Amino acid sequence: MTLLMLARGCPKFAAMAAILLPSSVAAFGGRCHSLHFSTTIRTLSVLRGGSSSATSDHQYLPISLPDTFKERTEDVHVALLSVLHASRVTRHLQPIGSSDIQTLSKKDASPVTVGDFASQAVALHTIHNTFANSDMYIAEEGSDALRNDEELLEKVWGAVNHVHTGDLNSEEELLKAIDYGQGIGEEDQSLVTKQRVWVLDPIDGTKGFLRGRFLGGQYCIALALIEDGEPVVSVLGCPNLPLPSSESTKAIPYGAWSENEVENDAATCSSNGLFSSSRGCLFVAVRGGGCFEVPLHILEKYLLEQSSPESASANLPWKRLHVTANDGTAKAKHEATFCLGVERGFSDPKGTVLKIAQVIHGPDALIVDDDGIKDIKNSIRMDGQGKYGLLARGDAEYFLRLPKDGYVDFIWDVAAGYLCLKEAGGKMSDSFGRAIDFSDIGKGRKAKLPEHVKGIFGSNGGMFHDALVNAYAEVNGCED
Incomplete structure (x- = not known):
């Protein structure tokens, strides 16, 4: 059977990095049970x-x-x-x-x-x-x-x-x-x-x-x-x-x-x-x-x-799990953590999220990394819907996803994270604060959210969700 992969450029961990199928394990002198x-x-x-x-x-x-x-x-x-x-x-x-x-x-x-x-x-x-x-x-x-x-x-x-x-x-x-x-x-x-x-x-x-x-x-x-x-x-x-x-x-x-x-x-x-x-x-x-x-x-x-x-x-x-208290007793909104995707070209192609952070966190919201790229000082960047898990357990308070104009999210990118966040006391909406509508999913095998859903905002609700929606409106000149 074919060896799937070996870690490149890291010989020390090559044996550990090898992802082996059963018939190839012995040839490399080790095994993963x-x-x-x-x-x-x-x-x-x-x-x-x-x-x-x-x-x-x-x-x-x-x-x-x-x-x-x-x-x-x-x-x-x-x-x-x-x-x-x-x-x-x-x-x-x-x-x-x-x-x-x-x-x-x-x-x-x-x-x-x-x-x-x-x-x-x-x-x-x-x-x-x-x-x-x-x-x-x-x-x-x-x-x-x-x-x-x-x-x-x-x-x-x-x-x-x-x-x-x-x-x-x-x-x-x-x-x-x-x-x-x-x-x-x-x-x-x-x-x-x-x-x-x-x-x-x-x-x-x-x-x-x-x-x-x-x-x-x-x-x-x-x-x-x-x-x-x-x-x-x-x-x-x-x-x-x-x-x-x-x-x-x-x-x-x-x-x-x-x-x-x-x-x-x-x-x-x-x-x-x-x-x-x-x-x-x-x-x-x-x-x-x-x-x-x-x-x-x-x-x-x-x-x-x-x-x-x-x-x-x-x-x-x-x-x-319970989200961070959303009435300001645990954190002020300017102290809250953003949990965002790594691929900014997809989730924030216009840099809108950075502007929203400046509205909420103030003029010192951003930092510049060693490559000269601006980012939010108080933020976690990671891939996947695990971000909703971090919000649900109180490790972060804000999530934003603002793809390019005309993009409509698939249901599999939203539904599981939506319920985990909601049941932990948080909230998900589109960027205008409107509830996510799942009513047509499955009809005729429909797999996308309604076309009017523009962006996804997740938070621990209350004053924090209001802060996201209000900041987005301010950055975009209140245009719907």
Whole structure:
């Protein structure tokens, strides 16, 4: 099997950086433990009235959920398992410090990786096993590129098997799973009017994924269930995000790995699964049930160590999240932290965000880096919807995304982060303060927000959200 990648320009970490498929491990004198597991199947005695799958056998993690999730037990378990599988395969594939994993160019020029295809395949296959006939699936990737490139397909298939054996049984089954997200193979044409729509971004923040772990490249698997036009369940799997107590949260760039951490991570990978005790976060939210965080390494532990369907559910250290108090008692608005994307050419092509920061933070809001580029002094820059997780747990207070005129966001870039932020007490709107409308998602397989949505603002609400909207109006001369 083909070696996917080696870290370039960093010989000291070449062995650790190698992302190996099973047959190539021995040739390099080391190994990253290939973990084989099968999904626990449980029979749930009570199915949701009318909207569940026709089968009574459901994929079910042997873990307890927060009491506030009890009305969505089945949906949450399936969503967690789906994102956990996708997090594992992408964690296995993310390079240490270079972007030499095979890529393609999509029509919008963003990179597509082996990880995108592998993540979408395992995630949608997991959900479809439970909700095959009741739900719709909308996701970013299709299988055409793999069907036309045997070598690329071989790499995706090898990566999936290396960390996710037992559920996908053939390359054709993998291709079919990817295409669930495109509606291909849906025999029930009534799906165009289904009330339940799963939306997935298999790697949100692909450029952060390609930036690599050594540089702190962040990305996430973003999954949301939209029911009757409203997000009701969301999961953000962030395999490279430091846990709140980690020193890596203070690194520059945000989340960058130290040499010791790289070495320790390689040792962890060879014996105890793919996630260390300092990195890998999962955020999960249920409408009306709050937003919670749990370390990925703990979820992985219970997945890999599960014994029988009759085993007792494990109690996880679920941490309920709350945004920074938005009435000024914890922070003043001029002290609040911006959490922004790395790729400014996309998220802020006109430099509007910098001007908004100057309105809110004052004349000393900006700094100039060593390359002569202006940036916001009090800010965190990272890729992917994990930014909403940072806002949800109170690590930042402002998020802005202002793409070029005419750009309309895809639902998979918004829905999962929206619910996590909202359930932690925060707020999302467009740049004029208007609520995000999800009501048309899925109708005719519609995958974009309404065209009138101009930009995305997220915050911890209250005076902080008002500050964003008012500053934007000031910078733009109150033009709608």
